[in-house]
Amino acid sequence: MREYKIVVLGSGGVGKSALTVQFVQGIFVEKYDPTIEDSYRKQVEVDGQQCMLEILDTAGTEQFTAMRDLYMKNGQGFVLVYSITAQSTFNDLQDLREQILRVKDKDDVPMVLVGNKCDLEAERVVGKQQGSNLANHFNCAFMETSAKAKVNVNDVFYDLVRQINKKSPKEDKKPQKKPIKCIFM
Amino acid sequence: MFQQPTWRLWGEERVDGAIYTVYLKKVRYHRPTRSASSESDDEISHLEWETVRVRFVKAGTVERLVEALATDDGELESTYVNVFLATYRSFAECSRVLDLLVRRYEALAAEDTLPAHAPAAPGADHSHQHRKTLVACLHVWLDTYPEDFRQPPHHPALQQLLAFTQLHLPGSELHLKVLQKLAVFSAERNGGAHVGGGVCLAPGMRLSAHHTSTYRLPHVPHRHFAEQLTRMDMELFKKLVPHQCLGAIWSRRDKDRSHDAATVLATVNQFNAVSFRVISTILVEPNLRPADRAEILAAWFDIARELRVLKNFSSLKAIISGLQSNAVYRLRKTWALLPKEKSELFEELARIFSEDNNRWAQRELLMREGTAKFADTVGENDRQLQKLLHERGSPGVSHGTIPYLGTFLTDLTMIDTAIPDTVADGLINFDKRRKEFEVLAQIKLLQGAANAYHLPSDAMFDRWFDSVIILDDREAYQLSCQIEPPTNPPKERRPRKIVDNNNQCHRKNDSIASTSSSNSSQFYCETDGAANAWKRDSLERRTSPTRLSHGSSSSSLPSLDVSLSSANSGQKPPNGKAPATSPAYANTRNGPDFYIIRVTYESDCVETEGVVLYKSIMLSNNEHTPQVIRNAMLKLNLDGDPDAYTLAQVLPDREMVLPANANVYYAVNTAYNLNFILRPRKSQQAEPVANGKPKNKRN
Numbered sequence A: 001m002r003e004y005k006i007v008v009l010g011s012g013g014v015g016k017s018a019l020t021v022q023f024v025q026g027i028f029v030e031k032y033d034p035t036i037e038d039s040y041r042k043q044v045e046v047d048g049q050q051c052m053l054e055i056l057d058t059a060g061t062e063q064f065t066a067m068r069d070l071y072m073k074n075g076q077g078f079v080l081v082y083s084i085t086a087q088s089t090f091n092d093l094q095d096l097r098e099q100i101l102r103v104k105d106k107d108d109v110p111m112v113l114v115g116n117k118c119d120l121e122a123e124r125v126v127g128k129q130q131g132s133n134l135a136n137h138f139n140c141a142f143m144e145t146s147a148k149a150k151v152n153v154n155d156v157f158y159d160l161v162r163q164i165n166k167k168s169p170k171e172d173k174k175p176q177k178k179p180i181k182c183i184f185m
Numbered sequence B: 001m002f003q004q005p006t007w008r009l010w011g012e013e014r015v016d017g018a019i020y021t022v023y024l025k026k027v028r029y030h031r032p033t034r035s036a037s038s039e040s041d042d043e044i045s046h047l048e049w050e051t052v053r054v055r056f057v058k059a060g061t062v063e064r065l066v067e068a069l070a071t072d073d074g075e076l077e078s079t080y081v082n083v084f085l086a087t088y089r090s091f092a093e094c095s096r097v098l099d100l101l102v103r104r105y106e107a108l109a110a111e112d113t114l115p116a117h118a119p120a121a122p123g124a125d126h127s128h129q130h131r132k133t134l135v136a137c138l139h140v141w142l143d144t145y146p147e148d149f150r151q152p153p154h155h156p157a158l159q160q161l162l163a164f165t166q167l168h169l170p171g172s173e174l175h176l177k178v179l180q181k182l183a184v185f186s187a188e189r190n191g192g193a194h195v196g197g198g199v200c201l202a203p204g205m206r207l208s209a210h211h212t213s214t215y216r217l218p219h220v221p222h223r224h225f226a227e228q229l230t231r232m233d234m235e236l237f238k239k240l241v242p243h244q245c246l247g248a249i250w251s252r253r254d255k256d257r258s259h260d261a262a263t264v265l266a267t268v269n270q271f272n273a274v275s276f277r278v279i280s281t282i283l284v285e286p287n288l289r290p291a292d293r294a295e296i297l298a299a300w301f302d303i304a305r306e307l308r309v310l311k312n313f314s315s316l317k318a319i320i321s322g323l324q325s326n327a328v329y330r331l332r333k334t335w336a337l338l339p340k341e342k343s344e345l346f347e348e349l350a351r352i353f354s355e356d357n358n359r360w361a362q363r364e365l366l367m368r369e370g371t372a373k374f375a376d377t378v379g380e381n382d383r384q385l386q387k388l389l390h391e392r393g394s395p396g397v398s399h400g401t402i403p404y405l406g407t408f409l410t411d412l413t414m415i416d417t418a419i420p421d422t423v424a425d426g427l428i429n430f431d432k433r434r435k436e437f438e439v440l441a442q443i444k445l446l447q448g449a450a451n452a453y454h455l456p457s458d459a460m461f462d463r464w465f466d467s468v469i470i471l472d473d474r475e476a477y478q479l480s481c482q483i484e485p486p487t488n489p490p491k492e493r494r495p496r497k498i499v500d501n502n503n504q505c506h507r508k509n510d511s512i513a514s515t516s517s518s519n520s521s522q523f524y525c526e527t528d529g530a531a532n533a534w535k536r537d538s539l540e541r542r543t544s545p546t547r548l549s550h551g552s553s554s555s556s557l558p559s560l561d562v563s564l565s566s567a568n569s570g571q572k573p574p575n576g577k578a579p580a581t582s583p584a585y586a587n588t589r590n591g592p593d594f595y596i597i598r599v600t601y602e603s604d605c606v607e608t609e610g611v612v613l614y615k616s617i618m619l620s621n622n623e624h625t626p627q628v629i630r631n632a633m634l635k636l637n638l639d640g641d642p643d644a645y646t647l648a649q650v651l652p653d654r655e656m657v658l659p660a661n662a663n664v665y666y667a668v669n670t671a672y673n674l675n676f677i678l679r680p681r682k683s684q685q686a687e688p689v690a691n692g693k694p695k696n697k698r699n
Ligand SMILES: Nc1nc2c(ncn2[C@@H]2O[C@H](COP(=O)(O)OP(=O)(O)O)[C@@H](O)[C@H]2O)c(=O)[nH]1
Pocket: A010, A011, A012, A013, A014, A015, A016, A017, A018, A019, A029, A030, A031, A032, A033, A034, A035, A060, A116, A117, A118, A119, A120, A145, A146, A147, A148, A149
């Protein structure tokens, strides 16, 4: 089974962990417990193929920058998350993307731009059009999601898997590891 | 080289509403030198040392924290007072703290006048000292953080303080100080217009002069530009209120921080404004000849170089960021036209801000040059900068320093993220505040250094600055594509990536370790291993109770240079050999103050859904097994009794189960990755712990 290393990035509080946990475990985390670095694993079927996703949930953009290069080097696909209720979280993504491109030394890296908390329409400050403009500029996919209301959550990760497949088709990984259970080196 | 630690952790002490960390400290008594003394060795040898017990508030309720401003015997706890006043805003309002202080004073005063306590009563003296200490705290507070008392329009806190002094301390220095502050504030309020009155002409002047703007890149005086940028930065940096940088205030992004962090925001905005100007001046005329555009690029390099000499790391970084922005960075043909030494210069400057090794280069520079007079430190490989500094030759000008604030903001955010605000029972985690204070003190120190700049202002420069058209990202990118259409697939990004000599050295908690360890020694020159500065200070207080003078919190800090020698001695420069690589990371001589560990939860039930591979938590000094297990459970959303779980470090050939009450920080094996397994205790039998045997299957 092919493995996909996915990294979730964005400012603190935008819902990176909530999205990840919603996707991996199907629950919504209400409390805000700032992340240092958490890692998840989930097996899914995308377009008839079994895939093993390894998802790295990270601290906010302004935090733990020392770790960031390392995530970026190892990651194959990136979820860039902002909250539609906070303009600054949107603005932060430009730098983040540039850092990814620099670290990966490529101009085109599998990536999805995600405007989260779309259930909070009343508090919206980042327009949908703004999001899709930025995605155009980034030349990547765009979705508005809600980790709370389970909107578009799976689609984010599936889309990323497809992008990775397209970019580097069938690069079969080493012998498969036992599913589930923790693995240390 | 092993030195006997003079401080020994003795344990924790809990009282109602507070937790203390208790240390045993060997105190040395000064003995006369042998030659000067005729006494025999025997007579003095047993007088040399005494062990005293010292305790520090680790956590507590607000009430307890306020009480701790004075020690048990009523003395002023100087470091503690500084830490408290610098950070209290993250756990209490000004009015609440003031209220508690005043009430404490009144309680002590009442105690004193109680008839039962005759003048000879033992408590009286102590109470008197105690009250003196509280008044001293109020002085420090008013002097150091007058903004706390502004609260327009009615200045309620100041009014409360006035009522208090009128009642208890009429005519005292404090009373006069309060009156004076009130007068200043209300003058500002009523006559605010007067202050700005003289400037009324300015806007008009600016308008009429607008067309005469004569600066035009690339033909501008580089040095002058650098000085003017530095002047702008300096004004903002001096106004910066350090505690607005605290993670709790600055980085809570979803909240509106325009007010609470206004001075931080102002420096960030200036930083961005400079970057924008770089981008804009390079792109705004798409039809320029490539050679001309390259000249503009080169002009910015030269300005950046001058900023380096001026030790203005904020605008320097802003320019580098602008040059590295996608829209500018991708103009390969333009970059290719730059002469070799210019490209070298750029790389040398950019290297200062490389993210390698947690921005080691930049921290190192700040440490070395933070308060040093001359910019004479460059890497061995920095040919262009060396040449420049050589040319500039004779020192004679002394400058201040302006740091790139982002480094500090990152550290503070990280501290805020990693360390909980409260510990068990909801007590305020004061150790966190001590850690934050170390960073704040460093900012304050640099602010002091910024005073050394003496730069005249040039209105024409300001006009130029304001007149530059700002491009948004899209416009910039479009212009950039117009100048050099995208080629696909774009092969190599220009300029060449900064050489990464140190790649596998990103350790998890670099920054925490380097900030906390580097700062801890900055207050005092002597360093004795494990002890932190504040511990030392508190002890010194015992011998010389008058260490702190009012309002001295920033001015009494000695130079940052002192801290360099001890703090970074364990690290190697990025262009040197890589430091010893133990995966668990320990890069300073004293070791970091905490580690980040990864905890995996292993239970018997097989999960069919996705799984958590690991979650990372902070492991700080003095955390014992139950506490670490509790932290891990919280992170992993597990309920129940910590005693029902075991925690084991995963080593290559086995697992090491932590004993039931170990100080985990010292128990872990830092030669390996800090990966841990949390699992339910197999059966509820007593003590199946600490067998250290390899457990079942593991890959
Ligand atoms: N209403 C709403 N709240 C959300 C959503 N996603 C996350 N949150 C909340 O936002 C806060 C921060 O979420 P978290 O996932 O921890 O953010 P992170 O710092 O990016 O990992 C938490 O209190 C979440 O409950 C969402 O889609 N809608």
